[in-house]
Amino acid sequence: MIKLQNISKNYRMGEVEICALCGVDLDVASGDLIAIMGPSGSGKSTLMNVLGCLDRPTSGRYLFEDREISAMSDDELAHVRNAKIGFVFQSFNLLPRFTALKNVEMPLVYSGVSSQARTERAVPVMEKVGLGDRMYHKPTELSGGQQQRVAIARALVNNPPLLLADEPTGNLDSRSGAEILNILVNLHQQGVTIIIVTHDPNIAARCKRIITLKDGGIISNETVP
Amino acid sequence: MIKLQNISKNYRMGEVEICALCGVDLDVASGDLIAIMGPSGSGKSTLMNVLGCLDRPTSGRYLFEDREISAMSDDELAHVRNAKIGFVFQSFNLLPRFTALKNVEMPLVYSGVSSQARTERAVPVMEKVGLGDRMYHKPTELSGGQQQRVAIARALVNNPPLLLADEPTGNLDSRSGAEILNILVNLHQQGVTIIIVTHDPNIAARCKRIITLKDGGIISNETVP
Ligand SMILES: Nc1ncnc2c1ncn2[C@@H]1O[C@H](COP(=O)(O)OP(=O)(O)OP(=O)(O)O)[C@@H](O)[C@H]1O
Ligand SMILES: Nc1ncnc2c1ncn2[C@@H]1O[C@H](COP(=O)(O)OP(=O)(O)OP(=O)(O)O)[C@@H](O)[C@H]1O
Ligand SMILES: [Mg+2]
Numbered sequence: 001m002i003k004l005q006n007i008s009k010n011y012r013m014g015e016v017e018i019c020a021l022c023g024v025d026l027d028v029a030s031g032d033l034i035a036i037m038g039p040s041g042s043g044k045s046t047l048m049n050v051l052g053c054l055d056r057p058t059s060g061r062y063l064f065e066d067r068e069i070s071a072m073s074d075d076e077l078a079h080v081r082n083a084k085i086g087f088v089f090q091s092f093n094l095l096p097r098f099t100a101l102k103n104v105e106m107p108l109v110y111s112g113v114s115s116q117a118r119t120e121r122a123v124p125v126m127e128k129v130g131l132g133d134r135m136y137h138k139p140t141e142l143s144g145g146q147q148q149r150v151a152i153a154r155a156l157v158n159n160p161p162l163l164l165a166d167e168p169t170g171n172l173d174s175r176s177g178a179e180i181l182n183i184l185v186n187l188h189q190q191g192v193t194i195i196i197v198t199h200d201p202n203i204a205a206r207c208k209r210i211i212t213l214k215d216g217g218i219i220s221n222e223t224v225p
Numbered sequence: 226m227i228k229l230q231n232i233s234k235n236y237r238m239g240e241v242e243i244c245a246l247c248g249v250d251l252d253v254a255s256g257d258l259i260a261i262m263g264p265s266g267s268g269k270s271t272l273m274n275v276l277g278c279l280d281r282p283t284s285g286r287y288l289f290e291d292r293e294i295s296a297m298s299d300d301e302l303a304h305v306r307n308a309k310i311g312f313v314f315q316s317f318n319l320l321p322r323f324t325a326l327k328n329v330e331m332p333l334v335y336s337g338v339s340s341q342a343r344t345e346r347a348v349p350v351m352e353k354v355g356l357g358d359r360m361y362h363k364p365t366e367l368s369g370g371q372q373q374r375v376a377i378a379r380a381l382v383n384n385p386p387l388l389l390a391d392e393p394t395g396n397l398d399s400r401s402g403a404e405i406l407n408i409l410v411n412l413h414q415q416g417v418t419i420i421i422v423t424h425d426p427n428i429a430a431r432c433k434r435i436i437t438l439k440d441g442g443i444i445s446n447e448t449v450p
């Protein structure tokens with residue numbers, strides 16, 4: 001599904017160059033369930049933003065379903081993101097002026113689903129993440145963990161074949177976190193390819209593979225026994 | 226130091242009233258080290274915002290060092306916050322247009338410290354949280370866990386007698402999280418009163434008392450053996 005070859009992402013800050021990703025090679029097969037771990041600042045979110053086609057690498061090749069993303073226009077990338085990829089952001093990235101339900105409907109707006117059909121599809125996903133009684137709250141009227149679950153619901157609503165979740169349980173208590181993990185594991189059993197950034201070893205232990213980053217590079221890539 | 230008596234915080238959403246805190250009683254002694262736990266949406270951040278004088282309760286009495294905060298003006302409250310309370314927000318609340326260092330200096334701007342003295346005090350605190358090489362980055366040029374550590378440094382810089390930290394390690398790997406916890410435990414040993422909202426049982430185990438919330442109320446308040 002995905003091939004990364006010698007991918008780098010650099011930021012220039014004045015005279016200093018920061019190498020957020022330094023020459024990363026990674027293959028992701030369809031149906032994988034991967035955990036990405038590593039210290040704060042090691043490049044996990046940067047890697048997820050490249051994988052999610054949200055950020056172009058500084059150099060290197062990225063093949064998504066055998067298509068080279070550097071050859072795609074911004075519009076083509078946006079189309080791939082909307083049709084193929086669900087993304088849960090570490091900072092949620094909810095739209096503050098819209099209700100939780102409208103935020104979950106956003107991917108369906110982009111793909112041209114009618115208003116009534118959008119609501120019919122978004123309501124069950126809100127209930128699935130335990131927020132059936134918070135649908136008309138705006139993000140500022142929700143707790144941190146509730147916002148996180150809205151962001152998860154939004155990533156799921158379009159049934160994407162690839163789901164990228166950047167620390168989806170950081171703001172959740174163990175029970176809510178376990179419920180989210182069960183949702184992800186079930187989706188994986190239905191054939192969804194899932195990549196989760198996590199600091200939680202309990203979540204990593206339920207994945208098939210664990211990739212560990214340090215200082216912008218992959219230092220281990222192991223199958224979970 | 227703090228007495229909460231029958232504190233409630235309600236939000237009206239159309240015809241529905243949401244009771245984020247429902248009749249909470251809580252005493253905090255000077256020098257306490259308290260963990261606040263509970264499910265997502267149970268009222269932890271709402272309680273912390275009341276304790277931190279950031280949000281006025283809907284009803285009930287709040288005595289801070291024997292002064293009734295409902296009798297204080299907004300200016301007086303702001304003065305209490307700046308002089309007495311360090312607050313680490315669950316969503317960091319950094320100012321996006323300022324560098325990390327300038328964000329850490331903010332409490333000192335409010336208390337009238339000169340520009341050179343501010344920098345002299347803020348730099349060591351940035352190094353203490355492991356971000357000596359990220360001082361001139363803006364928040365958007367930092368990872369999630371790095372932003373969280375800037376928010377922690379900002380709460381510490383004015384040496385407040387009371388430190389409130391709302392999920393200070395949610396975005397940190399176990400090693401960075403342990404470093405932050407050590408900073409907090411050391412401050413406690415120097416006499417700082419500390420209240421930490423956490424979902425991490427390892428952090429709760431290092432506190433002296435654990436308070437558990439559910440649906441806006443305190444369901445247990447126990448000393449850690
Ligand atoms: N401005 C608001 N308007 C309406 N409801 C609100 C508002 N702010 C918070 N709430 C509700 O109050 C309840 C408590 O919120 P709070 O942020 O205190 O929870 P929390 O325990 O910190 O949760 P988390 O662990 O997810 O951060 C939640 O159910 C939330 O939906
Ligand atoms: N826009 C930017 N400009 C400069 N440096 C950046 C920028 N974005 C990220 N960085 C740096 O790149 C490195 C990797 O950041 P990244 O967000 O990928 O880390 P992370 O592994 O997700 O960390 P965390 O676990 O704290 O979220 C960090 O050291 C960060 O300071
Ligand atoms: Mg990150």
Ligand SMILES: [Mg+2]
Pocket residue numbers: 143144145269270271315391
């Ligand atoms: Mg909270």
